């Protein structure tokens with residue numbers, strides 16, 4: 206029996222999913238792609254006659270199969286083309302997928318379990334080369350028709366409109382392209398099935414670890430939320446909470462007024478890890494393990510920070526089903542998930558919860574992966590490797606264009622990844638320390654403190670020709686982003702304590718302004734003036750907080766013979782690191798102050 210590997214990789218997933226600024230199409234597109242990837246590919250594989258097509262993994266927009274047949278190459282080619290056609294048909298030309306083939310030598314064992322143990326590293330490399338080659342030369346670029354009388358789609362603005370809009374609560378004269386219509390229909394389909402999905406919630410035990418990952422998005426989310434003991438019905442109503450129908454429907458759900466947070470998490474260094482996979486069995490367990498950890502980490506973060514919210518029905522600001530109203534109230538999920546699986550999460554939450562959600566996802570992913578590595582024999586041959594995420598968070602007003610928000614979060618994720626890579630390359634220097642290259646960064650768009658996104662947060666000597674002499678050789682970093690989980694945890698706790706002590710927005714804003722002078726003269730004198738305006742407890746809190754970061758940046762451990770070693774040098778608002786760079790953690794503190802949910806003990810009331 207001949208054998209051929211078939212690999213799939215969906216093209217420009219984000220371009221398709223985030224092709225519009227509206228929640229319903231984003232959600233529909235995401236669900237559709239996810240279903241094509243996890244369900245359709247496997248179903249199609251089963252339907253092929255006279256050949257065995259065995260799935261190794263199907264997630265994150267990718268897939269890997271082994272075709273076993275007398276004419277395996279031809280069968281594999283047909284299979285690849287059929288999946289490609291399905292993708293194009295089901296998304297009305299909106300999405301596409303690339304496949305690559307690699308024949309395996311003839312003398313391999315016929316049973317799949319034996320085959321999974323054979324070293325196929327060379328063939329994995331070859332199929333990857335094929336894939337890169339095919340992805341690099343898109344043969345059939347869609348050529349859009351062009352005609353002055355054709356009207357562009359009112360949702361994506363790119364393709365030509367083909368159908369009149371039939372969406373509820375929308376003006377009559379909207380026209381959509383077929384791709385966007387298909388996305389909208391998928392969103393409707395899910396909404397209609399949602400109560401049924403509730404049945405999955407009720408008896409989710411019909412699914413197992415082995416088959417749940419081949420189910421559609423909301424079944425998986427329900428399953429893993431159940432596993433994390435998430436309470437779907439905290440208010441007694443047996444009606445499954447709904448998701449916000451559009452971005453504006455987040456308004457009654459958010460604590461940080463009118464702000465939502467977009468979180469984008471992506472596993473570190475996966476490319477390098479994949480090149481070390483040598484057998485199909487390891488590939489299978491690796492893909493499954495990372496996919497599962499992504500689901501579980503997100504579910505635990507939701508359980509911890511994003512409980513179901515109850516709001517007045519007339520506050521809902523969107524379409525609600527009458528039967529969901531109980532005593533004038535409805536329940537809502539205060540989040541939405543756009544991409545989940547493979548090694549990615551893209552989700553939307555209340556801005557006030559976003560940083561804590563990101564931190565928990567980062568911490569949980571790492572610890573779940575550590576456990577999976579220990580429990581799964583296949584991981585042993587990958588060595589003692591660490592698994593971690595880089596995470597970007599953008600907090601922006603609800604009305605901020607979503608595509609801009611997505612562009613920002615992609616850049617911030619890149620910053621976090623760069624820092625994670627740097628941490629890995631510096632790794633040997635701190636041998637013996639429990640190594641963690643998880644990195645989390647954030648950005649606030651026009652924040653509550655009138656944050657100007659163009660303020661430079663880093664000033665290096667060469668930037669400062671206009672500075673006075675004493676400053677010219679000094680370097681200033683007004684931010685400590687991206688954060689490690691330990692440092693971010695400290696930051697969030699310090700903010701909560703600061704809120705409790707009521708540090709006051711006005712004073713914090715003055716502190717921020719003085720830091721941004723980026724020098725050791727006015728920065729210092731103005732900051733000290735702010736410090737003097739706080740009472741002793743408040744002052745102590747700020748100084749302790751700053752000193753703690755100073756300590757993190759000192760590499761020398763405390764030395765009993767030299768009490769000053771290991772103590773940070775503070776020049777308020779700065780501390781000096783080992784390279785004599787002036788840094789401060791206070792600007793990040795100030796900027797996030799309004800974007801961290803207050804503890805329950807806080808009294809309600811506006812803080813000046």
Ligand SMILES: [Zn+2]
Nearest residue numbers: 358361382385
């Ligand atoms: Zn469109």
